[in-house]
């Protein structure tokens with residue numbers, strides 16, 4: 001009897017999406033309506049089920065890692081709404097990150113995309129001194145007459161760079177890096193000691209949020225350490241398929257934070273928290289010492305809202321008496337399953353919470369998605385802003401820096417009279 005030879009897998013062995021991961025999909029389709037790209041495009045190939053099937057075909061050697069495969073995998077936001085909807089427990093995030101690792105190994109992107117990715121992921125985000133140098137340059141540009149001239153003259157629009165410029169974070173005067181190594185003492189009765197991850201974009205464009213986070217933690221009786229030697233969390237690298245870079249950053253953070261005596265490792269960025277909680281998976285299969293250290297590290301990681309709700313918020317001195325609505329960041333609600341903590345904190349600060357429709361639908365930010373997939377991101381944001389606008393409240397609160405930028409762009413585009421704030425900024429004002 002002759003047997004037909006099976007085609008070889010189109011995947012390499014390094015960071016391969018495994019059968020154990022994708023075979024849990026029972027093709028029920030319950031995730032389809034939860035998926036933002038499926039809601040916009042209506043294509044099976046741009047749904048979670050469709051993407052998982054493409055991964056299976058590629059692994060079986062029946063679909064090459066070609067333009068078509070890359071297009072559908074690139075269009076995924078990594079929002080993980082499909083994981084929440086899935087009754088079969090499919091770990092979709094791990095499947096798509098590994099599919100992207102395969103793309104990174106095997107697919108040649110256009111020259112400019114390769115250069116930009118190498119510069120951003122391979123250089124800028126790996127080295128905080130380099131990041132600080134480039135952030136200072138961007139700050140000079142943002143505050144110069146050149147930026148105003150390019151905007152007013154329509155040159156940015158002509159070059160197709162106007163939307164990207166509108167989404168770029170405004171660089172701060174001071175960077176959080178300057179305070180690495182500092183311990184900020186608890187106020188009142190001491191309740192513990194936490195170490196804060198400042199973040200890459202967080203350090204140069206959300207230093208004010210980092211400072212507010214430190215103040216709120218101090219008010220809650222916590223010593224706050226900013227460990228030296230910390231780096232970017234690696235979320236953007238992992239989402240882009242650059243898992244070796246993500247592993248380098250993970251090992252660096254595990255080392256820097258475990259050197260510190262602390263009760264918890266906190267972050268005010270949902271994307272960073274989600275990436276850090278995934279370090280065990282990221283470092284599995286390598287050096288067993290790294291895997292063990294990652295387990296000790298992950299056991300301490302908390303989103304700052306999760307941690308404050310856990311220990312119980314000290315009542316703020318000035319209760320806010322206003323209406324707010326809360327947007328669940330995907331990487332807090334879907335990836336970390338933290339939904340009630342930010343709401344509890346807002347209520348504890350005296351805010352009246354008005355729920356929008358679909359608060360856990362993605363806003364279209366998703367790391368750099370609003371830059372790499374501007375049309376889809378705009379359509380996804382438009383649907384989000386319909387829900388936001390319908391609440392009619394003056395303050396839109398969220399818990400992730402990327403979402404803040406995207407939602408601010410949405411508010412500006414709609415001409416809404418609405419502030420966009422982080423939960424921590426609301427608490428900081430209440431103290």
Ligand code: SF4
Nearest residue numbers: 035076077079080082
């Ligand atoms: S992660 Fe989000 S965009 Fe990607 S398939 Fe799942 S629901 Fe769709």
Ligand code: SF4
Nearest residue numbers: 025026028029031086
């Ligand atoms: S809901 Fe889960 S099991 Fe069903 S098709 Fe989607 S990923 Fe597969």
